[in-house]
Amino acid sequence: MESSRWLHIFGLLYIYRYLRLVVNLYLFWTVKPISIPDNPSLCPKDVTVILPTLDGEGKELERTVQSILKNEPKELILVTIDDNLHKAQALTASMPAADYGRIRCMSVKQANKRRQMARAIPEVTTEITVFADDDVDWPVRLLQRILAPFEQEKYGGVVTCQRLRRAENPSATERVWNFLGALYLERRNFDCAAMTKADGGMPCISGRTVGYRTKILQDVAFTSGFTDEKWGWGQYQLNADDDNFITRWLLSHGWENYMQYHRECEVQTTLENDSKFLKQCLRWARSNWRSNCTSLFNERHVWKHQPWSTYAVQLTTLSPPAIVGDLALWALLYLAVQDWAAQDANIAFYCFAGWMTFSKFIKLVTHFVRFPTDIFLWPVSVLFGWCHGFIKIHAFLTMTETTWGSRAGADADDEQRLIRQQDQIKTYDLTTYSNEKHYYEKIPPTHDFMITPAIAA
Secondary structure (H helix, E strand, C coil): CCHHHHHHHHHHHHHHHHHHHHHHHHHHHHCCCCCCCCCCCCCHHHEEEEEECCCCCCHHHHHHHHHHHCCCCCEEEEEEEHHHHHHHHHHHHCCHHHHHCCEEEEEECCCCHHHHHHHHHHHCCCCEEEEECCCEECCCCHHHHHHHHHHCCCEEEEEEEEEECCCCCCCHHHHHHHHHHHHHHHHHHHHHHHHHHHCCCCCCCCCCEEEEEHHHHCCHHHHHHHHCEEECCCCEEECCCHHHHHHHHHHHCCCEEEEECCHHHEEEECCCCCCHHHHHHHHHHHHHHHHHHHHHHHHCHHHHHCHHHHHHCHHHHCCCCHHHHHHHHHHHHHHHCCCCCHHHHHHHHHHHHHHHHHHCCHHHHHHHHHCHHHHHHHHHHHHHHHHHHHHHHHHHHCCCCCCCCCCCCCCCCHHHCEEEHHHCCCCCCHHHCCCCCCHHHHCCCCCCEEECCCCCC
16 A cells, blocks of 8 residues: 555555544643522522442541531432441531431442332422432532532533542552543543533433532432433343432433532542442443443434534544554654655654554643643553453443442442343332422331431420
């Protein structure tokens, strides 16, 4: 094949791969948060926070609850499992908010985040519902920032900025793992902010902290789909990937999302700081495969309503691993310049090497501005990006696995996250009770759900 043909192929792959980076850089640097209005129609008292948790106790959970209560929501509903309900009650009973009935504890039989969320949703009486993980730390004005976009009726979900809470006095290896975790969140912030500016598409509305209109979550059709999602051409009932389901639901029902990229809407969270981080990456990669394939090939709403996000985010799931793409571009460039003068060929190689280095650095610059010494770890991020391709391939081959593998006790009921239809056990349908004030009294506490009244109410 003539070298000019190789150059054309190189150019096409180059444009496909880097056009999204150039455009997303512009989108990221020009996106602005929606300001808090002078006379807002919504305030923190219009918010109920739902906090699913497994252990129901611990300093991390206590810190999370305290930071949430400083934002003064109307109510915090903590949902754990039956075996740990007494621990959650003991933790919250000592807090001043319990004296005013602002905290309730509920439980479900098995550790499953969807069921925990679905257990609490019908209990919400406020206009806005916020979900939070049990390892986040909120700034004091976070709820005000989340509420600002909801002043516009078109927004059904509001996404927060997320950053890693760095370990204190980490060892050398812990610092490396922390660095990789921080960059994961940094890339996520970059993508979500850029997509907000483009067409509102989100790779996933992360449940670490996110706000929704309650009327969306309490819709009977939503409850039915959320508690009985089918996946794999109807072969499975999927009870994992709750945030991905809600992301797709909002799109398919005409709602828009907005990311509040602002320091006052920035939650701090924790990730694993050892080799368990790889298991987290594997779980996220499996979730991406399941959800993005559903979006692209089953529901297909993204093609029409979010074309840029489809190209810039969704299709990256189907793209070859980074190391394959890098090697392919270098091989094509080598073949394309075979007939060039040696000096011209060298210039082409140097320019492309410079551009590739820039492309692997620029999305992380906001992190290096805050932590300049981490720049010495930048080569680690490049190596990890190449190795992540193997995680991505393994995730594709094991999409039917839903284990966490990184948290003690989290996989005790893993078989309930992805159920083959012929093996499906009898479950209670929340739609039967969602519009009844005391529907939980109709559910035998020895089966799927248990609730306790508001502490000190």
